[in-house]
Amino acid sequence: MAQTFLDSTELVLNMGPQHPSTHGVLRVILKLDGEKVTGTECVVGYLHRGVEKIAENRTYAQFAPYVDRMDYVASVSNGLGYCLAVEKLLNVEAPPRAQVVRVILTELNRIASHLIWLGTHALDLGAITPLFYVMREREDILNIYEKYCGARLTTHAFRIGGLQYDLYDGFEEEVKRFCDIIGPRVDEYEELLTGNRIWIARLTNVGVLNAEDCKAYGVTGPLLRAAGVKWDLRKAQPYSGYQHYDFEIPTRANGDSYDRYIVRVQEMRQAVRIVRQALDRIEPGPIMAKVAKVIKPPVGEAYVSIEAPKGELGYFVVSDGSTQPYRVRVRPPSFINLQAVDRMARGSLIADVCAIIGTIDIVLGEVDR
Amino acid sequence: MADPQNAEAKPKPAAAPPAAPKAPASMAATPWEDELTRRLAEQYPDQITEFSTYLGQSFLVAKPAAVVSIVEFLKLEADFDYLADLTAVDYPKRSERFDLVYILYSFARNERIRIKTRIADGEKIESVVGVHLTANWLEREVYDMxxxxxxxxxxxxxxxxxxxxxxxxxxxxxxxxxMDNRWVKENLGIESGQ
Incomplete structure (x- = not known):
């Protein structure tokens, strides 16, 4: 029988770059067999601003605000990673008070980042309500940032060697109040979602990535922990005094999208636990280490990474002894985790692609830099 | 920018005394020696030229031809099963212009090491995608940049x-x-993006 167009089983469908569930400008080319995805290719770079090139043309201090523009929903973590990397090259350490404040602000940022993820991920899958709730709670965090340093989103909260600003009056009370309300609020989200039949059906066994795949693809963060690997840089290679805090690393076994949801929700609760302990640890003292006005690290290189909300965020900084970095390489968790989308989406249904992109928790500013 | 292509055309400075590097100082690294370096030195006697530590971070310098084999050896024999990052650094004055940097991590040992290798402009290096799948996008980025x-x-x-x-x-x-003015003109329909 002659072949007709009906015999063709393959369809190539373009998704994005302008698509609400790609969380920015991500283009995914899908190869489909009916409703089944047989292959994907991500096209990235629409937001490329050449951050690493800019770094080579700015002084160490001038470059610090730029890193906030990569993962802009977790800008405090970005700043912490960069400051720690330059401090490593300078061989200085932030004073204890600064470290405690850094931990508080970074953990609040982790909550804010996970809240945004939760809201948008639920929205992608048709649950509109959580988005309004999470925005309400995130507002409290942003208000604390605004009072602390004047900015809400791209905060530039830290300086190389410590902090520029000391805490404002009433900081502790406000953070404490936030810690008191966020727990019950997370319970509310869980009431909406955790046992929700639609939520479970849309996420269970969707986008599975086991521990072996995670390691092969370099996938870190909640995705790795949802696959059962108890690995968190805050425990494995503590920085900023995380070794003094008592907290757990939530893990799950299946490595599917539902497990990632549970892991992130648990991480929010653990972050509150850390913030509460940090509040008790605030002691009077200096907030800046002794750092020269003109930062000139000796010739050398260092790789420093932190546990950002999305995974391992690393900075590889090379100094040639001048006032400008010779090279700054950012190891972006979103970019590297996104690579695994093909593995996760192959064989799934086209409707699950939105869930899979959402569950990775990407920020295109960080993917493209 | 007057002539974006002039970079390639520029005559190389006749490789002026390569023995006297212009950089006033070099990295104050100290030798790195432990059970792992002994095994590596035994396995790759001529391929690894340096084992060093700087600021508590260990790295080795290897010849480009051996990199894939060393990465694989470290993965299979020493549990360095996670390639955290792969990147490059450009030193245009050097005859072997680029440093390629492989940052490896071992979950079992909770240890991080870097493998560095030097390659010249135009020289090809073997891909490590066969050992670590994550290198796919990382190598594409290095190629791109x-x-x-x-x-x-x-x-x-x-x-x-x-x-x-x-x-x-x-x-x-x-x-x-x-920027690539030709690309900008053809695709955006403007003279320059500046």
Whole structure:
């Protein structure tokens, strides 16, 4: 029988770059067999601003605000990673008070980042309500940032060697109040979602990535922990005094999208636990280490990474002894985790692609830099 | 930018005394020696030229031809099963112009090491995608930003810059305001993006 167009089983469908569930400008080319995805290719770079090139043309201090523009929903973590990397090259350490404040602000940022993820991920899958709730709670965090340093989103909260600003009056009370309300609020989200039949059906066994795949693809963060690997840089290679805090690393076994949801929700609760302990640890003292006005690290290189909300965020900084970095390489968790989308989406249904992109928790500013 | 292509045309400074590096100081690294370096030195006696530690971070310098084999050895024999990052650094004055840096981590040992290798402009290096799948996008990014080609890479093409773009932005001779004016004109219909 002659072949007709009906015999063709393959369809190539373009998704994005302008698509609400790609969380920015991500283009995914899908190869489909009916409703089944047989292959994907991500096209990235629409937001490329050449951050690493800019770094080579700015002084160490001038470059610090730029890193906030990569993962802009977790800008405090970005700043912490960069400051720690330059401090490593300078061989200085932030004073204890600064470290405690850094931990508080970074953990609040982790909550804010996970809240945004939760809201948008639920929205992608048709649950509109959580988005309004999470925005309400995130507002409290942003208000604390605004009072602390004047900015809400791209905060530039830290300086190389410590902090520029000391805490404002009433900081502790406000953070404490936030810690008191966020727990019950997370319970509310869980009431909406955790046992929700639609939520479970849309996420269970969707986008599975086991521990072996995670390691092969370099996938870190909640995705790795949802696959059962108890690995968190805050425990494995503590920085900023995380070794003094008592907290757990939530893990799950299946490595599917539902497990990632549970892991992130648990991480929010653990972050509150850390913030509460940090509040008790605030002691009077200096907030800046002794750092020269003109930062000139000796010739050398260092790789420093932190546990950002999305995974391992690393900075590889090379100094040639001048006032400008010779090279700054950012190891972006979103970019590297996104690579695994093909593995996760192959064989799934086209409707699950939105869930899979959402569950990775990407920020295109960080993917493209 | 007057002539974005002039970089390639510039005559090399006749490799003036290569023995006297211009940099006033070099990295104050100290030797790195433990059970792992002994095994590696035994396995790759002529291929690894340096074992060092700087600021408590260990790295080794290897010849480009041996890198894939060393990465594989470390993965299979020493549990370095996670390639955290792969990147490059450009030193245009050096005859072997690029440093390629492989950052490896071992979950079992909770240890991080770096493998560095030097390659010249235009020289190809074997891809490590066969050992670590994550190297796929990382090598594409290095190719995109530095123009270093990886042999046997499954899909070596640009990743962050547009496909038809000319030039590799993270090379030191690529100006910060420089762009591919031909691409900008053809695709955006404007004279310049500046």
């Amino acid at each position: 530095f123009g270093i080609e990886f042999a046997n890479h499954p899909d070596l093409k640009r990743i962050l810059m547009p496909d038809g773009w000319e030039g590799h932005p993270l090379r030191k001779d690529y100006g910060i305001l420089q």
